[in-house]
Amino acid sequence: MYSSGMQIAIIGTGNVGGALARAWTRAGHRIFLGARNLQDQKVLSLTAGGTQITAHTPAEAVNAAETVLFAIPPNALRQVLDTLGDLTGKVLIDATNSVRAKAGEFASVAEALLSWTKSTDVVKCFNTTGFNVMENPKFDGVAADMFMAGSSSRAKEIARQLARDAGFAECYDLGGDERFPLLESLAAIWIDLAMVQGQGRNIAFKLLKR
Ligand SMILES: NC(=O)c1ccc[n+]([C@@H]2O[C@H](COP(=O)([O-])OP(=O)(O)OC[C@H]3O[C@@H](n4cnc5c(N)ncnc54)[C@H](OP(=O)(O)O)[C@@H]3O)[C@@H](O)[C@H]2O)c1
Numbered sequence: 001m002y003s004s005g006m007q008i009a010i011i012g013t014g015n016v017g018g019a020l021a022r023a024w025t026r027a028g029h030r031i032f033l034g035a036r037n038l039q040d041q042k043v044l045s046l047t048a049g050g051t052q053i054t055a056h057t058p059a060e061a062v063n064a065a066e067t068v069l070f071a072i073p074p075n076a077l078r079q080v081l082d083t084l085g086d087l088t089g090k091v092l093i094d095a096t097n098s099v100r101a102k103a104g105e106f107a108s109v110a111e112a113l114l115s116w117t118k119s120t121d122v123v124k125c126f127n128t129t130g131f132n133v134m135e136n137p138k139f140d141g142v143a144a145d146m147f148m149a150g151s152s153s154r155a156k157e158i159a160r161q162l163a164r165d166a167g168f169a170e171c172y173d174l175g176g177d178e179r180f181p182l183l184e185s186l187a188a189i190w191i192d193l194a195m196v197q198g199q200g201r202n203i204a205f206k207l208l209k210r
Helices: 015-026 041-047 058-064 074-081 109-116 131-135 153-165 177-196
Strands: 007-011 030-034 053-056 067-070 091-094 121-125 146-149 171-173
Touching (some): 007 015, 015 053, 030 041, 041 053, 074 109, 091 153, 109 121, 109 177, 121 177, 153 171
Parallel strands (some): 007 067, 030 053, 091 121
């Protein structure tokens, strides 16, 4: 149903936003970057490659899209939302982690999105691996897995499709909104292995089955 040609706004054009913009463009999606500085070097280099990625104010980007990815520091969320207008009917994807900063009193940006916006289609996804893996999920020909949670089946259908389009093998559904903390914990494990235990950024989770 959502196989190609989605209109996606990306709020936060840093490591994660940039990696997913490039990955989704390769799959045929149209990306509207929402940037606070349209002359930023990262924004200019993302838009230099053609017409599939364009840069706008965050409000313009969201207005043009049906799906919105949040890839900002959580403590910037309140301020960013105040510039975006009505998000009713949009699918909101939370790719953030609240390890270092939080959105108000919320343990997860996904919870804050449910409380602070009128969208009921919120999914947490793309937070459990590094931006470098999102740009290329293949490890010696084997694709890493992605994980998601949220109570909107519509939002999860889109997130699963976007994970596959980025090259992940599968996007496992960990449950409803009450499972957001599991994804924060899984991200904390990735960060610990990569940064504290010294495994480096080229690691990812994969479910083995037999
Ligand atoms: N790095 C990873 O591998 C990784 C993986 C999974 C999840 N995450 C999570 O994803 C989120 C983003 O991480 P990142 O590494 O992509 O960060 P990043 O490279 O620092 O990018 C953050 C983006 O947010 C924007 N931003 C910051 N403060 C803002 C504000 N007050 N208003 C509007 N925009 C603002 C920045 O804009 P400017 O460019 O104008 O400064 C930048 O585009 C974090 O929650 C992180 O925990 C990161």
